[in-house]
C-alpha cells in the first residue's frame with residue numbers, strides 16, 4: 001500500500017475541504033486498511049475508521065481519502081473515505097501510512113518546492129511506471145499533474161485513476 005498522489009494545496013476550494021491523498025494497493029491480494037493511521041512527523045495523526053465495515057482495496061486499486069467526501073464542497077473529488085484532523089502542509093510535510101500496530105507501510109516526505117513539485121491547484125503525482133514505496137521517496141519521480149478530473153474544476157489530478165507518466 002503506497003501513496004501515489006496528493007493534493008496539498010487546492011485552488012478551487014479551501015484546503016479544509018479540498019485536500020486529498022490517493023493510495024494504491026501494490027499487493028496481489030485484497031487489503032483492509034480500516035484502523036490504519038495517517039500521520040506526520042510532528043505528531044498529527046488520524047485513524048482511518050469506518051465503523052468496522054472495512055476499507056478494502058482490491059489488488060491494483062486506487063483509493064482516495066480526503067478531508068471531505070462531499071463533492072459539492074470538495075471540488076468534485078471522488079473521495080471514498082473522509083477523515084478529519086489531518087492537514088497537508090502547503091510547504092514541507094510528511095504523509096506516513098501506518099498499520100494499527102505502528103508499522104510504517106509507506107512514507108512520503110515532501111519539501112517546499114526544492115526537490116518536489118509545488119504548484120497550487122495541481123496535485124503531486126507519482127509517475128505511473130514507478131509505483132513502489134521506495135521510488136516514491138524521491139521527489140524527482142513525482143510531477144505536477146496536468147489533467148482535470150472534473151470539467152467544473154480547473155484544478156488538476158487523477159484522484160482514483162491511473163497517474164500520468166511524468167515527463
Ligand SMILES: [Ca+2]
Pocket residue numbers: 008009010015019087088089090
Ligand atoms: Ca494544505
Ligand SMILES: [Ca+2]
Pocket residue numbers: 106107108132133134135136137
Ligand atoms: Ca515511501
Ligand SMILES: [Ca+2]
Pocket residue numbers: 004005022062157158159160161162163
Ligand atoms: Ca491518480
